[in-house]
Amino acid sequence: MRVPLSWLAEYVDLAPGSTTEDVHAALVKVGLEEEDIHTFDVSGPVVVGEVLEFVEEPQSNGKTIRWCQVRVAPDGETAADGGPAVHGIVCGADNFFVGDKVVVTLPGAVLPGPFPIAARKTYGHVSDGMIASTRELGLGDEHDGILRLSTLGVDAEVGTDAIALLGLDDAAIEINVTPDRGYAFSIRGVAREYSHATGATFRDPATRPELVTPVGDGYPVAIDDVAPIRGRQGASVFATRVVRGVDATRPTPPWMVSRLKLAGIRSISLLVDITNYVMLELGQPIHGYDLDHLTGGIVVRRAIGGETLETLDGQKRKLDLEDLLITDGSGAIGLAGVMGGARTEMSDATTNVLIEAANFDPVSIARTARRHKLPSEASRRFERGVDPRIAVASAARVAELMVSLAGGTTDAVAGVVGEPAEPEAIRFPGGYVSALIGVDYTDDEIRGSLEEIGATVADADGGLLVTPPSWRPDLTDKSDLAEEVARIVGYDRIPSVLPVAPAGRGLTRSQRIRRTVADTLAAAGSTEILAFPFLGAEDNNLYGSPDSETVPAIKVANALDASAPYLRTTLLPGLIAAAKHNLSRGLTDLSLFEVGLVFTPEAGRSYGQAELPSGVALPTDEQLAELNDGIPPQPRHVGVLILGNAVPKQPGQPAVASGIADALAAVTQIGLATGAPIEVKQGSHKAMHPGRTAELWIGDRSIGFAGELLPQLALDSDLPRVVAVLELDLDALLESTDAAFTAGVIGTLPAATQDLSLVVSVDAPAAAVGAAVREGAGSLLEDIRLVDDYRGQGLADGTKSLTFALRFRAPDRTLTAAEATEAKLAGSALAAERFGAHIRD
Template sequence: MRVPLSWLAEYVELVPGTTPEDVHAALVKVGLEEEEVHGFELQGPIVVGEVLEFVEEPQSNGKTIRWCQVRVAPEGETAADGGDAVHGIVCGARNFFAGDKVVVTLPGSVLPGPFPIAARKTYGHVSDGMIASARELGLGEDHDGILRLAELGIDAPVGSDAIELLGLNDAAVEINVTPDRGYAFSIRGVAREYAHATGAAFRDPVALSAPADASGEAFPVVIADDAPIRGRVGSSVFATRIVRGVDPSRPTPPWMVARLKLAGIRSLSLLIDITNYVMLEFGQPMHGYDLDTLVGGITVRRAREGETIETLDGKQRTLHVEDLLITDEAGPIGIAGVMGGARTEMSDATRNVLIEAANFDTVSIARAARRHKLPSEASRRFERGVDPEIAAAAASRVAQLMVDLAGGTADPVGGLIDETPAREAIALPDGYVSGLIGVEYTDAEIREALAEIGARVDEAEGGLAVTPPSWRPDLTGKAELAEEVARLVGYHRIPSVLPVAPPGRGLTRAQRLRKRTADVLAAGGGTEVLAFPFVAERDNAVFGSADGEPVASVRVANALDASRPFLRRSLLPGLIEIARRNLSRGLVDLELFELGLVFLPEAGRAYGTAVLPAAAARPSDAELAALIDGIPPQPRHVAVLFTGDVVEKQPGQPAVPAGLADALDAVRRIALATGGEIEVVQGRHQAMHPGRTAELRVGGVRIGYAGELHPTIAEEADLPRVVAVAELDLDALIVATDRTVEASPLGTHPAATQDLSLVVPIETPAAEVGAAVREGAGELLEALHLVDDYRGQGVAEGSKSLTFALRFRAADRTLTAAEASEAKLAGARLAAERFGAAIRD
């Protein structure tokens, strides 16, 4: 379940500044499993622009582009990217007109991918940004034309922030919902759990949506289940509402599209989006029928032998006699709780809608979904259990949204069949909870915890009589109630007893990988050193931050050296000091490395303030907690340093000085030792040489840097001008690495080699161009290497020529030159699409 934070905040109080990580941490406290954080991965400036004019320009390739003049800031003001208020932009779409307001991604912005936007020369113009489509913004799959704000009913000032305007500044937390907690498949359920974890006020969306008057009959419905499974009738609740005069052509509001997208559901059309929205909000699956296509009333029954239905996915399905169906007088119109039928689906021609909110038997739905291989958002919820008391309120919520957003008129009377049996109370004997959990809970704690989940708690002989709430079908016995008490009072109350480890188990995985890393670096010629962890404040300021922002440091109370009273944030100051000492003693060719802890305190927190406990007795839990809380994060890093020559001068062989390539080679050896994949991209660090610094990433997350030490820093340390260094978070690399390295089979067929020279803007990273060529060339490309980076005569100013050596090989045949050439050109085409690359003659 993905939960957008803005949506969650409507029903439970979120403290300003609450992050997705904070929400995950709170939900973990009450037993929900955290998964990922999702967002639109957009970075501004992305603004509202107005198309002033454009010129149609046919191209030699048969395509016609538009050279547009787009206002991106009010007249007389500077644009968000610091440029002029009017930008010239090349656009290939043709679905817009002069005067339209559109979404403009200005230079410096980043679209999902990531796809950075920069001013670049294309089709004979310098395109100063891009006019975006819905797919490029992550709002949908529409890529046929650009996004026109008028189609969304939006009229915003030119230059305003489009990210906020379209609701793209939101984020969603993803949690894993176990089979027994189906209520958490809703914003309502997750908001209630967040309230349990934090004590924040919970506002039930069901209580905010008043059900319609059901005294009359909105639409004739009959439940005729003559073959219930395990004695359980297929449907116990069936609520209906009718909305007339809707306009299905209206666009879905951007805020709803954004929330559905973050929740993992694609926007289809306004009417369908509304039913999906309420399903996510309440946890009640909804279905809408085109009222004018229904024949007679609705009957809920089991399928008959040989009956068929065409479902919404366009497939004809033969039904099983156990399948629970929604039918009208003309036959089946839906497999209950799984998927609706095509005959009565809502479409662009729909004007009147019948809304259905029902409750179906979990076993019937689970079997039907598996039988027809039709897992759906609805079946996922029904097979885990849906609150039977919210159907009427959910139907009213859909009706109200269709009135507000689709311009319809809701009939004042709704229909409701409710044959839900009353839940029986569960006997909870005195002392049972404490005996099962192993924690002494007071009677008040037990009562408060059960009342908090919505249960009715009554006195009974020898204990309590607990009636679970309607949304918790998983609470069927006293053991489940005891688990709820443990969960809400807090798992931290359950003591942790460390088991005695049996001998002979060896090193942990992390220990093995750390040892392997040290072995690999030593085998490559490095010398492992151990530096003191104490540094001067300036060392932490220079090496502890890449961009010069102030950083927090831990000061040692009883420093051994008054000039170095702080714990290190980086291993490099220690390596530099050791290198200087060795150079002063005549050892000029050095390859040093260290594995050690660094200390990364959080700003504004005081560490080491806890009082040391007396040694006469075991510290209390509170004393231990205070001590642990006073320790800053201490990840283990690995760092290397090269200076002098890596290959000594000898007859026939000139000396090879150390440089950035050696630091990157050490990083690759570390990656091999841990089985990880480290991405190397252009980076910047204040302690390193501009233009000769690489950022090291794993899974898109920065874990370190490699480069040549800044010449001024090297000079201050009495080191040679060129000192190559690298440092990375080894713990983060090990945590991110969870795979088995497999050797690739050797190709037995001849290889075809070709070169490819591409001219790209000078600021385009060669690695990204190479990645595009590799992706476009496909599986026939066995190897790709950058062999030349040329800038000069024959290449336009502001551009560079990148030459790649390509090796192609097929596993099952000898490639022809034509096949290799086609694969190469496919790679060139993708590079041209992404970066405007042109093949150099």
């Protein structure tokens, strides 16, 4: 909403010397956010001039200019620019005559653009200024010729300051009006808010005595509509007023043109400008009809099948059965609250006007405006709610301006159909606002704030009974009233205090561990992503299970993408798509991870079949259990994808390509961060490289896999041949460990280190052999690491030599070499029992 300051000052006392910034600051205090400042960007000297004479001079380029002598100051006086009273000016327009009063911009003036004016030589003359057009002054878009003041109905003395005369010295503030505060779409509403902010005296323009109008049998109107869905009429009030004998050809006065321009509305014609002016002033949309083009009385009704209407924008529109219409005996003449019809529009030939000021159902108007893609200044206001009690006063205000500016007479009485609904009273408990806002407001502050916004306040048991004003349909419950008290008393009264969380309500164990995993991966150089949870059946089946050809999945009823209608059962396709996208943009070394939900329904079971509660009452425990039972399992997984170089090439250091080792390193990092004893075993997966796939276990439970994608799958996704991936079930990890951090403990007693080389079959997994050694060696074995895997000369065919580095330590004494050797041999004995291993000679 744009608010010209001169207009605002008519209804509220602005502080002396107030600037646009001061007014903005005051309105911000009551919650109206500042947007912009608008001015005409014109500076003087700009004066009224009189054309004394001119000579038309044809030019070689085919153009004819006029060399004009223009009086810009009374005889014997100096012009505003310090020059003579008569200036010679070159002008290319030809729509003026000798004796016309015009607007002259003298040297030193600046017009919008900015366009500075100076004496300059052109067409063989020194042009000492410029005769301005409407567009050059910023008052409109017309540029066919210069502005003749007679066309505005203005006759001022030569030398008069034209900036003040035309209202070009005014400025407007622009504020953001939220959907719940539609009353601020008017000068009336903003003036009231400025009064709240500063305590300045507010004069309600809708209650002026001149607008008190007798109501009787005016123009015949009937409301023939009851909206069955909402149970209320599409129009609650319909007021009319008739003005006869107007002169529609009269010009719109400059003060109205400048105010409309600053408010963002183009001047069209006097009669239309008046209706727009009153809409901005009071917030009540107005429509004017050419009374002589109406047939019979007006009926407000819904459209019927096949009905059409040509609106003021020249478009012929096919109407919907829900559209609310203004009709006469010939049919539809307007879309109620949105736009009028072309057949009855006011024109220069109009002499008798029917003024309409109605209150329409916000939902109906909003639907019609969106259905026809026809937003308008009227619909913007009706959508947010218009004061239903100002229709008669608004029609009277339009009639007043038409009589004073366009002549004519007003019929003695106004016609009104309908009665606005009374606002419902709200019970406001004592102490509620202080408990909600956190400020100790006094009873006088609470009552005074509510009365200041126009509410009626009465005492009630244990509190107040508050009836909101008619212009505040957004006030519907006690919390709205509490917000008004806080707003009017001042937001600065609300202390900046951080709430203290009650003990025991911090992060849960699962939340802490999930964050630890994400932080660990990010700290290791990986980037977190968030992928769409929708996949095609092929991706779910390929990556969702190590060996099953078909994976059960939930199909979305109304999928965003027909090629991806299923909820994901794995995170890998999302990571692959993100890697492909980034790789195509030149990021060749990537490490991505995601922590998110996957959906793993049971095969053959239907989900989401439970009946939804009505919403009338809270659902019962049985209903909640049934709803929860209809939700498929949604475990939280973590997925990692790594490609490119783990270590980039640099001087003295060749590049180190990433691979399965990096995926296993990520497993180790997760295990250390969470304290989870993740065991890595040889595994297989239909989407993974054979021999480069590890299965991840905690105890006897498999929680995921790590390794490298099949090279062909990677190439099919436009990725390098080697792509390392990892996916594990975080929920299963949480269930399988107490997450006690045990890594990194440094012993205080000396350790004993020994190596153990075992010859086993090449088919024996190294991890399983190492696990057998660890189990057999007992509690003295602190750490075991595989350091060599030898196959070749000196070994029998089909065998390999696995060398483990062992570290032994006792918590209470220094181990002897014999104790360490005994434990080592116990471990090799168990490996021999399980895998036929023997110590290499």
